[in-house]
Amino acid sequence: MMNIVVVDDERMIRAGIKAMIERKFTEMNVMLAADGKEALDVCRKNPVDLIITDIKMPRMDGMELIEMVQGMEVPPLVIILSGYDDFSYAKQAIRFQVMDYLLKPVDRNELFSLIEKAEEKLDAKSSLQKDKNEYLVNQLNYMLLNPQMNEAKVEEAVQKFRLHQYSSGFYAGIFQFKGSMGTLIKDELFEYIVKQVQQYDGDSLCFVDSYENLVVFTERLEGVYGVFEEDRFEKFGHLGVGISDRQTSMGKLVEAYEQANEALAYQFIFPHQTIFLYEQVKVKKEDNSIVDEPSLQKIFNQLGTDRQNEIRASLAQVFDIEKIKEYKISSLERLSEAVNKVLFDQAFHRIGEESIEVFKLYDEVGDLSNFESVHDYFHAVENLTMRLHEYMKKMQSVYVRENVMDKAIEFIHENAHKDLNMAVVSNHISLNYSYFSHAFKEYTGKNFVDYLKKVRIEKAKKLLAESDNKILEVSERVGFSNSKQFSRVFRDLEGVSPKEYREKSYN
Known part of the structure; x- marks a missing residue:
């Protein structure tokens, strides 16, 4: 939605332009002013995106109004409205970067075209400003977390980013919510906090840090304290704020942030407290x-x-x-x-x-x-x-019931040639899988897999020495799924292959 002020000392003209705009652009908010002074008051009390103003008016004319709004923090776009096709006005308009020049009587299609053009300019400006803000926030977060940022480098960064210079000193405040909430709700609450803080200090610097907490640098703490005068946060979770000592040098920006973070950490120990001052926690001692x-x-x-x-x-x-x-x-x-x-x-x-x-x-x-x-x-x-x-x-x-473990050992020896695992054995002796795992290792000194391998290899050694079974047959009879795995395990435990072991046994 775009906020527009139509300024003309003729009531019928300004009312007619308002009606034209509202019929075509139903979502736009159109305000009226009879002269430049009245329009300036409107601009100071409301966010204004576009001014459509007459030139010749009593008290304050259009050119004076345009000059005055150029000094605002966010100057609105301006369209000049006049019945005088005068080159001198056009020259002044260029000097004040007026968007366009619209002659009376107003052609509705030309008016609509200019308003659509203004929308495009505002969207582009908003997108650019958003990119600039994101870049600034990223750079600020990098600065705050970079251990190499000494006081001189911080001063240099402050100049580079053109941050406001707090001549009378400043504080850092960090707001943090404890509790679960959606991103949109959290953004809305942070926006409310920023408005409260900026009521007292319009130059305060507010942004969300890398920990998703709201950081505020401000000359005045009244706005920070004022946030807690309402109970609107209770249903969303506990809100706390850490506040640094007062700093007089902009090079102390990072130090102030670290102080506020340190103070806020005590929310962990004092969960029902809301405001944590660094001056109070810094005197605490190690124990x-x-x-x-x-x-x-x-x-x-x-x-x-x-x-x-x-x-x-x-x-x-x-x-x-x-x-x-x-x-x-x-x-x-x-x-x-x-x-x-x-x-x-x-x-x-x-x-x-x-x-x-x-x-x-x-x-x-x-x-x-x-x-x-x-x-x-x-x-x-x-x-x-x-x-x-x-x-x-x-x-x-389990440890004192050695007969249970002996029963498990006996079961393993009798069934080693089968597809055996720890779950089968623990079920056989009616023990919890995890309990059995721990008890088995304590009792035998080996984990289940290594113990089963040892039993199978011992049986294989006996077969290799006392029978003519092929190595593949021996492998299958002692429970291995394939001969390659059997040979590898045999060599790992005995240091020789099954074939070498058999040859040695026959000699």
Whole structure:
């Protein structure tokens, strides 16, 4: 939709032009003004794309109006409307880059043609501006994330991009939503935030960064705080903002962004808070005592025992959230690393890859960024720990039932010549596939596949030494699908081929 202002001191003329436009272009918004002064007021209060103006009018004529709107941030297109075919007006029109010159009485087809031409110009201008904006945002994001950008290089980039110079200092603010929402809704909410901020500071720089958060550089924080005066965000998820210290040099643009990001990170620990000031979080200290590896090792040692309550109590003690709140978030990050290393990695190596379904939560729990708050993270750690505990507890019951494993070994030896796999054996002894996999490896020292190969090769050695069966027949009788695979496995385990082994046995 295009916004048009028709300016003429004759009421019938301006009303007639309005009617012509609205009949042809029903989606256009046409506003009226009786002279240049009135039109200028309209332009200052509304976004205007096109002015169709008379030349000779009281108070402020058309040429003065055109000169005034050229100083606007986004000057509208202009079509001159006059009953005077005067070359002096045409010369001035050229100087002010007026789009075209329309004589009275207005020919509707000529008017329509000029409006369509204006639409094309505006579309092209909009597309170009969009490309410029995208380029600027990409360059800004590159600058903000580039570790090589020192203060001097940032100053140079600010000049290159012709960014507004905040002479009285500026702040960086980063808005982030916690919660799921569609892209269109998120864009709409970000647009609302930008409008709120720019009510107080029209020169604020607003864009979406590489993390899909809204970044604001502004001289005044009133607009940032004003965003939270309405509860419109509650149904979409929690909104938080990190705010940097006040900076006086444009070379500190990247530093301000990093400060705001660091402040915003504390939303993870304080999920119900909305505004996070760098000046408050920068005074927090590191605390190495939060990373209690001996207690984590104790928890690991208790997995699979009857000490379920002690495990839960120890986890709650390690994750003392009220204590965590007092220190830098990096302390929590180190605690997370210790939990992965001492608790989960050890459990992974103890149980083995055959039980990977127990670890389907491991990738998620291993990364703090997968959670919205420290409380969610703790519950996930507790949940995975207790699942490991129950798994290992069941494993313990398998270990003491050696007769079950002996039964499995006997079944393998009796049926090695068949199409045998671990699922068949675990079903035969009525054990869970994963439990059996782990218990079998603990009991025999080998995984199932390697153990079965060894059994088959031992049977093959006996046949090669005591019978005249061809090597192909031996291969089939001990359970190999083809002789090439049989020969390769035989050589891997015995160091010689089946033929060489037979020849050696006959000598």
